[in-house]
Amino acid sequence: MTEKRYTQEVFDKLEGLYPHEGEFLQAVKEFLDAIEPVIEAHPEYRQQAVLERITEPERIISFRVPWVDDSGQVQVNRAYRVQFSSLTGPYKGGLRFHPSVNQSILKFLGFEQIFKNSLTGLPIGGGKGGSDFDPKGKSEQEVMRFCQSFMTELSRYVGPDLDVPAGDIGVGAREIGYLLGQYKRLKGPEAGVLTGKPIPAGGSLGRTEATGFGLVYFLNEMLSQVETELAGKRVIVSGSGNVAYYAARKVEAFGGVVVSMSDSNSAIYDANGIDLDTVYELKVAGRERIAKYIETHPEATLYNGSVWDMEIEADVALPCATQNEINASQAEKLVANGVKFVAEGANMPSDSGAVKVYKKNKVYYGPGKAANAGGVAVSALEMSQNSMRQRWSQEQVDGMLQDIMKNIFQSCLGACQTYDLGLDYASGADIASFENMVELMLIHGVV
Missing domain, CATH: 3.40.50.10860 (Leucine Dehydrogenase, chain A, domain 1)
Structure with a gap:
């Protein structure tokens, strides 16, 4: 009998232990599939039980x-x-x-x-x-x-x-x-026990914007890699909270046109570009529904359902709402409507079927664990400021955020090149981070 692959063996065990934890199993399966080239190159990892140790909290x-x-x-x-x-x-x-x-x-x-x-x-x-x-x-x-x-x-x-x-x-x-x-x-x-604090309570300037801004900085690196830019591109953004709003603002700053945004009930579409000031008043400053946008912008279209079910011609999709918001058929619709770039502002917003559609159709795909890391990066900068009893300017924080997002992109790209993965940034992100983790795991010993 052929011996089971180490990654499959670990997944089967987790599936037996936690059959009801669908989201967790999905995340682990996608990760294990991506790092298979590393595992094949390091058979000694089985003896060290690195996968069992990294997949159990x-x-x-x-x-x-x-x-x-x-x-x-x-x-x-x-x-x-x-x-x-x-x-x-x-x-x-x-x-x-x-x-x-x-x-x-x-x-x-x-x-x-x-x-x-x-x-x-x-x-x-x-x-x-x-x-x-x-x-x-x-x-x-x-x-x-x-x-x-x-x-x-x-x-x-x-x-x-x-x-x-x-x-x-x-x-x-x-x-x-x-x-x-x-x-x-x-x-x-002790202000340093939490991050994302209001500024007077020890929060960092730039933290509120960080996930959305960082997402667009990562997207810019993806675009640059294939010698294009955001200016003039039509962009679909899901969600309308902080991440979605500030991503939309940064898209606009780079010359892109945000044509759609949404909330959990409905979506709006404006061919000439969403009025982000109105979105801010409704969703960021207030706690209203996005549907109210139509009251002041009757030229826009309201759709009662997911933005990903709308027929919208676009170049870029930025899912910024929640996990598994895009399925395979919705991803097929995005491809049919011209989307060539997907970068995730939410955590795992594309389900496994959607990711397969992206790869099959050569859509450039920035996974959440890389593309939306700007928020946690600036949270770590907030921790540093709290420890040092300092406050950095918005410009300082944003400059560091841009450098961090560039470095994350380069790590993903480097793993793609090392393992001959083309521009599969999802696998590159998993491999680059996994190699970091295994190095530390072996340094620490069996703990």
């Missing part, structure tokens, strides 16, 4: 969050912190407050975070956390009480040199502020 903390709503009713939510890997430094990764949150989603996000953080070249490990609490429709007092209860338990497991959470879906500057206040009450003043 160092620990998972699961806890309840009791809180009292405005009517006096006690509510209880479930919460988690997945501390996946500290090989490269303190655990680092966001907190997500959304009804969809479960252990599978947080394990997938934490697993992706390991490699994303490694690609930045900064000393941060990988983790993720959150709760199935939904801030939408809650009063300010309810959000505050929930955050205080959440941090009361989480504070046992985080710290500036141990685990430094940040924001994610449902966790913005407001929530980070309440979480930080409760941590201070329990542990004393």
